[in-house]
Amino acid sequence: MSKSPNIFIPALGGTALIIGLAYGIASRDYGAGKIEILETRVQQVEAQASVASEKASAESERAAELEQMIAEVQAAAAERVSSEADLTTPAPRTGGSYGIGRAAHSEEIAVWDVDVLPNGRGLPVGSGNAFDGEEIFADKCASCHGDFAEGVDNWPVLAGGFDTLADEDPVKTVGSYWPYLSTAYDYIYRSMPFGEAGTLTPDETYAIVAYILYSNDLIDDEFDLSQANLGSFEMHNKDGFVVDDRPEQEYAKWREEPCMENCKEEVHVTMRSVFLVETPPESGSNSVMNHASAEGLPSFTSEGPSFIPVAVAKPTKQDEANAAPAVQETETEDEGVDLIAAGKKVFRKCQACHKVGDGAKNASGPQLNGLVGRTMGSTDDFKYSGVFLAAMEEGRVWDEAALAEFLAKPKSYMKGTKMAFSGLKKEADITAVTEYLKSFGE
Amino acid sequence: MDEMFKPSRRSFLRGSAAVAVGSAAGAAAAEGPDPLIADLQDWASYTGVGVDETPYGMPISFESHVVRRNVEWLTASPISSINFTPIHALDGTITPQGCAFERHHSGAIELSKQDYRLMINGLVDKPLVFTYDDIERLPRENHVYFCECAANTGMEWAGAQLNGAQFTHGMIHNMEYTGVPLRTLLSEAGADTSSDKWVYVEGADASSNGRSIPMEKALDDVLVAFKANGEALRMEHGYPVRLVVPGWEGNMWVKWLRRIEVTDMAVESREETSKYTDVYENGMARKWTWVMDAKSVITSPSPQMPIKHGPGQMVISGLAWSGHGQITRVDVSKDGGITWETARLGKQGDTKALTRFYLDTQWDGKPMLLQARAIDDTGYVQPTKGQLRERRGENSVYHNNCIQTWYVDAEGNAENVEVS
Structure with missing residues (x-):
């Protein structure tokens, strides 16, 4: 807004220039005839100057008016902000209904x-x-x-x-x-x-x-x-719970203005991190035990640390490793890729119990690397059910046909299996998950 | 990636020479001209990557270590598990969705908007079913809120355990949500909203995680959200619709929200009895501890963020938050709590959202015991671990909002410690 009066400076300056010029011309002695002409011109110029001056004054009044308007708008905005009546109001609180959504069927609610x-x-x-x-x-x-x-x-x-x-x-x-x-x-x-x-x-x-x-x-x-007696069955720990008691026990007490200086005489480290956690560039983390003892660390007073420990070798060089860009795996573009991708999705039904890939271990179910071609019940250290141990004795091997039959109806193909899974209903899913499993070798 | 962007062996050697000089004496004191300035670099000469190379961009390869990470042995299976936000490497307050921590009870599911249904039933005049499109027709709001798992810092009840702010404090994220107030949906169904009623909420995934929320909170600030940080929720955060329960423990922020039931009592589901309850020293347990109390942590320096520049001017930075409201002040100590200095807040945080703090300070190169202490607008002061243990014993799992200590050695390396 301070800029707006400047707009009028050229107009005012121009007027002054014209007046100055007029008087300069009038002061010269060119004889009576010319004086008359000049007087006329002086009058004309004076008239022009007066018009220009009127214009300038009107314009400056307009500028003042505009400034006034700006001030008013700003004052109104400031008032809105201070009264918190800004435009960022919450969504309207409805007393009634927008009529959106449909009635739920009782069968739906029951499910x-x-x-x-x-x-x-x-x-x-x-x-x-x-x-x-x-x-x-x-x-x-x-x-x-x-x-x-x-x-x-x-x-x-x-x-x-x-x-x-x-x-x-x-x-x-x-x-x-x-x-x-x-x-x-x-x-x-x-x-x-x-x-x-x-x-x-x-x-x-x-x-x-x-x-x-x-x-x-x-x-x-x-x-x-x-349904008749479950709700009234009394559990051993039925009286073992209290409702959140922080308001009385904690909030009421932990509100004092805290200490800022000389809050303690001395501070020492009582425990160091049990684990050092390495962060490999790809993902996840590796925890290793920290064998350093708290005694190697200084205690602190308001004077600072009691001593400065001699530097020891750093536990990891993770920062350098982190800076290395991740290696991109290249996928061969054969038609198996789509099936494998589809199989990966199907495998979600299995992954709660079965692991595949690098370092896959037995979980609730045996790990499945190199499954196709493997002897049934042959994974080390997995506690198989009897039917699988028998299959191993017989030397039965997981080929694609056996796998397809098993995956379709696990409990009828392997009567007595511990596997709780009820089977894959779609043949396409069986084909896809088999391809997916085949993509993990030994 | 464009061939031209692969650094040549020569430029790699030049680059590493410059780094060596820089870390030894500081770039300003380097002898002779810096080859990174004096020599023409490939990137200043050849053209770069064109538009559409990545229609949805990922962080540059140099930042590929800034990712969510899990600690495998914490849980039985990654399907029912948690990972941690790399808070040590972030600044400001907004957590990008792609690195915001995940916690699933039966894995993250792919549920499309077309297949999405939300039922509201129970003590209502009109039980209703909404589609995703229905929800987008209702008046919506924008709010920034933190979501913290009640088990964040839970390992540390047993003493200093995991070495890194990501692992001790990374079960938290902070996003700008767009959503419809829950009270709008309750009103739409003609719910009984008297103060002794409860709202039971349930997810569509196989765990169908369910929690009971008292009516007062349900009518206050709970959102049925469908966008975070301007874009659709990520699958792992409950796409297409999740519940946002500001300031309250993350387990209540039900993902893939499928059902809202108005009831006359708490359901006392598994997640509000056998889990998310804390046992005191005498064997009694407390329940319904929903609010996340004021808490703070220094994110840098920290074990994953050592001081690399040597003594002199430095920035100590961290995050503070409170489920009760706004953070009004954060104090920082460099000597384990003997002396405190009040830090500068990056900007006044929103209520129930992360606030960034900075202490611009000089490091004398001597060891430090770094701590931060948050104060919120109720006047609550973040407690020490000692105060918490004295009150609750050591058998709690959840709600550990103690003051965290990092020991920084003379080399600038930081370690998680506990102090007297």
Whole structure:
């Protein structure tokens, strides 16, 4: 806005120039005749100058007017900002309805709304006991949770741990920790088995829940668990929880203005990082134990560190490694690539239990590198079911035909397999996943 | 990649010579002209890559180490696991989607907008089903919020464990969300919104992760979001629609949101009983600890970000956040908490969003014990690990918002430590 008056400077300057010129010309002595002419011209120039001056004054009034308007707009904006009445208002709060969305069908609600409340509301009709549950559990759950719900590897332990909650490492199981049995039914029915969620029937679910209770010594194997008694079943740790008590216990206390100077006499390191974590250029991380001791480090006072440790060799050279660009893998452009890509997607159904690729290890299922051409049941250190051990004895080999038959109906091709997977329904999926598996050699 | 951009052996040698000079004495003190300036470089002579080389751009190859990383042994399987945002290498506050941490319970799923359905039922006048397009017709808002897993820094309850801000504090990201307020959908269905009601939310993936949210929060600032940082959510963050529960633990931010049920009690699902609860020393556990308290961490220097330039002028930088509101102040200590200096905030952070802080300071080349301490607009001061342990014992898994310490040695290398 300070720029706007400048627009008028050329106009005012021009007027002054014309007036100056006029007087200069009038002062010369050219004789009476010429004086008359000159007087006339002086009058003309004076008239022009007066017009120009009027114009200039009008223009400067206009400039002042504009400045006034700018000031008004700015004041209004400032007022809006200060009163927070800016234009970034939240989405309108509706009291009613925009009429968007359609009515949900009751059949749809029945399929999706299967959650179970702590009092058992939402349980479907059905029942099961631990005797039946044991077999279902062995078939569908034990590969991760163990035959006795004791947990395999890092997978959750479901049984035991009673009276450990106040210990250094509490064992939090369904039996020792879970406050409501409804949670077990709700979770197992909707989210288990891992990789095959949503396939259990209510009766199977009641039986599995009963088996977990049985593994925790909370019922005997003939106890029939059903929609009638599950909601009222009292869990061991039902009174073990308090609602968030931070407002009273922490927020009220941790609000004091903190210390800024001489807050402690001395500070020393009590513990160094247990792991040093290397970050390879490709991805992931490698943890190695840190053997350095805290004693090698200085203590601190307001004077600074007590000593400066002699430098030791750095643990990693990760920065140099990180700077190297990642190596791009080149794919050969044969028609197998599409099938392999499709197979990779199909393999998502398998990857919860089976690993492939560099360094693939046995998980809940055996690793599958070099599967086609491999003797059945022959992966080192994997606990196969009897039917696979028998197949190994017989020297049966995984060829594509055998694999296709197995993948279509695992439980009928290999009666007694631990594998919970129910099979691939589409032949195209079987072909694709076979190609994908073939892309991983030994 | 364009052939011309592959550095020749000669230019590589020249480049590394310059780096050696630079790190020994600082580039300004280099003897003689710097060949990177004095010699004509390939990139200043040949043409570069044309448009459309990468229709959706990735970071330049030199930044390929700035990626999410997991720690394999933490979980049983990468399908039900977590990885960490490379917070040590980022600046500002917005987390790019491509390196924002992921946590899945049954893997990330591919769910298209066409196949997407959202049901709202329970204590409502009209149970409804929305398509993705329906949601985009409702009034929407933009907000920046942090999403922090309740287990962020959880390993560190047991003492200094993992060496790197990415691993100790990387279960967090901060994005600008576009979404429809949950209250709009509740109103659309004619929900009973009295204060003793709950909203149970559930995902469409195989884990169908479900959490109960009290009605007061549901009506306040919860968003049904479909964009992050201006673009569609990534698959791993719940494409096409996720819930955003500002300031509350990440597990409640249900991805692939498929169902909202109004109930008269908490469902007490697995994720709100057996998980996301913390056991005290006496064996009692606390539940419904939804809010993420004020917390901060120095991201540089840190174990993955050593000081490389030697003594002199330097920047100590980090992040602070609070699930209760805005960060008003961050203090930094270089001596393990004896003396504190108030840091400069990069800009006033949004409520329930990350705030960047800087301490522009001189390093005397001596060892340091670096700490940061956040204060939020409720006056809450981030506690020490000692304060937390005294109150909660050592058997907690979640909600560890303690002051973090990095020991920096005279070489500028940093290590995760615990101090007295």
